[in-house]
Amino acid sequence: MTKLEAVIQPSTLDAVKQALLEMGIEGLTVLEARGHGRQKGRPELYRGREYSPGLLLPKIKLEIVLRDEVVDDVVKAIVSAAQTGKIGDGKIFLSHMDETVRIRNEERGSEAL
């Protein structure tokens, strides 16, 4: 099992969800996040005072746990849906997942995905 974490631009979320649905990936967690990579945000202004830790930009983080066989296809699908070619497109992280449990019936393993 592989855990896939993707940090993407909020504006690409709909396209990514659509792509995943078309692939038959049904389990998905979406988080609102803030962050930046090498590109920084612009300063914010409040009553004349500049707030420069306004470096953190709004992002969306997806977390999906997948069977190892489909990981490459899913990565390709996400990249094609979320890519704009500009700085700020985001990143995908892959890691090994030890175990999955379905809470409803306590199923384990890839059956539970």
Next chain:
Amino acid sequence: MFTLQGNFPSLSRGARWSCLLLLLFFGLTLCAQTVSPQQLADLQKQVTDARSNADNAWMLVSAALVLMMTGPGLALFYGGLVRKKNVLSTMMQSFAMMAVVTVIWAVVGFSLAFGAGNSFIGNFQHLFLHGVGAAPDPDYAATIPLQTFMVYQLMFAIITPALISGAFAERMKFSGMVVFLSLWSLVVYSPMAHMVWGKGGLLNASLGGRFPCLDFAGGTVVHVTSGVSALVCALYLGKRKNYPTEIFRPHSVVLSFVGACMLWVGWFGFNAGSALSAGSLATSAFVATHFAAAAAALSWMAAEWILKGYPSALGGISGAVAGLVAITPAAGFVGPMSALLIGLIAGVVCYLMVAKVKAWFGYDDSLDAFGVHGAGGTLGAVLTGVFASRYVNPMFKDAQGNVTGSGLFDGNAHQLLNQATGVVIAWGLAAVGTLVLLKVVDLTIGLRVTEEHEVQGLDLTQHGEEGYSME
């Protein structure tokens, strides 16, 4: 006289006219007798009652508008400006005033402000609102019940201490705050209100005060006192932890926006209601209020756009509030064009106070209560002396009974001195009164929360609540 033509007797021309005149005379005397002096008196009373009802209707609406300015207007405006963990505590500071000041006002506050008393303070004639009923008090407002006047003034007494909370937001104990502001309303607000608006008041321009200060709706009474007190509080309590190295952003400019718009609309009750009647003076004050708000919003945004590169939403609404503050003492004395000018000036001045002066001096007036209300109120009080016009509202007469000028541009340069007197007294009373009360409450109950509580947030530590929970 009579000639016979057929079956009908006909009269000669002269006879016909005589008969008509006789009938007319009879008719008129009959009519005159059917309207008795009693009926005339009744008609008169009905007209007077209708007029009173019109004034009373407007005044009750105005009172409601002013209360709305505190809750939720000010609560939202201030609430949006603080960090999320302190939103409820900030709102509670306004709400508590709605509850506590009402009781104090009813028991003794109104009497101390508007009872007859001396030049500086009222008396106890209206303790527990004794004598405050349906009958008007002509010294204050001849066409509305004294009870209406009392409840209208109460809404001012509520919002004034609530404004001060902007200075000590995010670090004041709820218990200390309630006691401090309750005492403040008795020690600072009631005396100031008495001096400017009460019978025999030193600064009362309508009732022959020694130094007649033109303050239509409370530039000195409400904004200067609260603004200066706010500054004293900010200095006494000290800065928030990590201020100014860590910059605290408003957690919701959206809430502040909604609150500010409510303040704008509510201010029509605050200023136009201060005409204490529903006539053309109320209209004049209404128009002046609106124009000043609009002009100040524009000038603050323009200043920010030029100096910082953006016209921010927070800047726009802050500008509008600054204009409303500045026009408060002037609303019923100046014309619409003067109101525009007052607004334009206030927007820029208050912007500079908030964006530059505060940083220079380094005090932590969290929500700019001094920068907007203290500075804006002072500016407005002075500009009232510049722009007040007898043609808008005749206030002064000479020994022969002729109306004389109200302000500088109206031929009365001396008025600026009276305005300055009012401002200086407001500054002095507010500063001294606040300092003494802060010390007293600090020694007994304590004012500032512990550092740990400040970090955790006041909603949780003072009120056991979260403003926004996850579920």
